[in-house]
Amino acid sequence: MMSKILHIDASVRAAINANPNHNSISKNIASRLINSWKQQLPIHEYIYRDVGMNPPPFINQDWIDAVFTPDNKRTEAQRDVLSISDQLIAEVSSSDILVISSPMYNYGMPAQLKAWFDQIIRINKTFDFDLARGDFPLQPLLAAKILIIITSSGEFGFEKDGIRHDMSHLVPHIRTLSKYLGVEKIYEITSEYQEFGDHRHIESLENAFQKAEEVVSKLADSFR
Numbered sequence: 055m056m057s058k059i060l061h062i063d064a065s066v067r068a069a070i071n072a073n074p075n076h077n078s079i080s081k082n083i084a085s086r087l088i089n090s091w092k093q094q095l096p097i098h099e100y101i102y103r104d105v106g107m108n109p110p111p112f113i114n115q116d117w118i119d120a121v122f123t124p125d126n127k128r129t130e131a132q133r134d135v136l137s138i139s140d141q142l143i144a145e146v147s148s149s150d151i152l153v154i155s156s157p158m159y160n161y162g163m164p165a166q167l168k169a170w171f172d173q174i175i176r177i178n179k180t181f182d183f184d185l186a187r188g189d190f191p192l193q194p195l196l197a198a199k200i201l202i203i204i205t206s207s208g209e210f211g212f213e214k215d216g217i218r219h220d221m222s223h224l225v226p227h228i229r230t231l232s233k234y235l236g237v238e239k240i241y242e243i244t245s246e247y248q249e250f251g252d253h254r255h256i257e258s259l260e261n262a263f264q265k266a267e268e269v270v271s272k273l274a275d276s277f278r
């Protein structure tokens with residue numbers, strides 16, 4: 055299998071700052087994973103996007119009009135409106151591994167990452183729609199991708215049976231959306247307790263760094 059990686063970071067914080075207390079945790083875990091990959095395995099293609107710092111535009115009515123206009127009927131202006139979406143979709147299509155790192159903001163993903171998904175999940179590009187399919191008319195057009203989700207949160211207990219499971223809208227949302235990116239296998243790496251700053255945070259972070267290395271080792275056989 056070719057290792058073509060699309061790496062999306064979503065924190066608005068930089069990985070490295072003058073004050074290390076401000077360093078993005080999710081970006082640093084993602085960077086550990088990519089470095090570990092580079093040490094162990096070839097990377098045939100690597101695309102990086104920091105949507106936290108350079109967010110894609112929000113979709114708007116012109117975007118929707120353009121999307122629902124048949125390809126051969128689109129005006130020049132409509133093609134322009136869709137050019138970023140086309141580019142972002144091409145990046146997903148050409149990759150077989152998606153690494154998405156994200157902070158939890160207000161119990162979900164940053165608006166910047168949602169803007170990225172909104173540009174990508176597009177009718178007749180990444181999914182098609184057919185009422186003949188009954189209650190689930192949407193079907194993805196992409197397939198066979200692996201997704202590695204890396205998240206950081208200030209609180210904790212968002213996992214199944216965790217004390218904040220009913221407030222958990224970050225990983226579950228990404229999981230749901232990933233279907234329309236053609237994802238068939240998901241690995242999750244999570245760091246919690248950032249706001250507590252105690253030994254639980256240190257442990258959680260160390261576990262996340264270790265898990266990043268483990269995920270690479272697990273995938274190694276398929277990509278060597």
Ligand SMILES: Cc1cc2nc3c(=O)[nH]c(=O)nc-3n(C[C@H](O)[C@H](O)[C@H](O)COP(=O)(O)O)c2cc1C
Nearest residue numbers: 065078079080157158159160161206207208209248
């Ligand atoms: C605007 C904002 C909203 C946040 N909302 C939550 C939240 O709802 N739940 C939570 O557990 N942590 C929340 N946090 C804490 C972050 O998830 C935590 O600081 C995380 O480490 C940020 O990711 P980063 O280190 O990659 O920047 C929030 C932080 C910010 C800046």
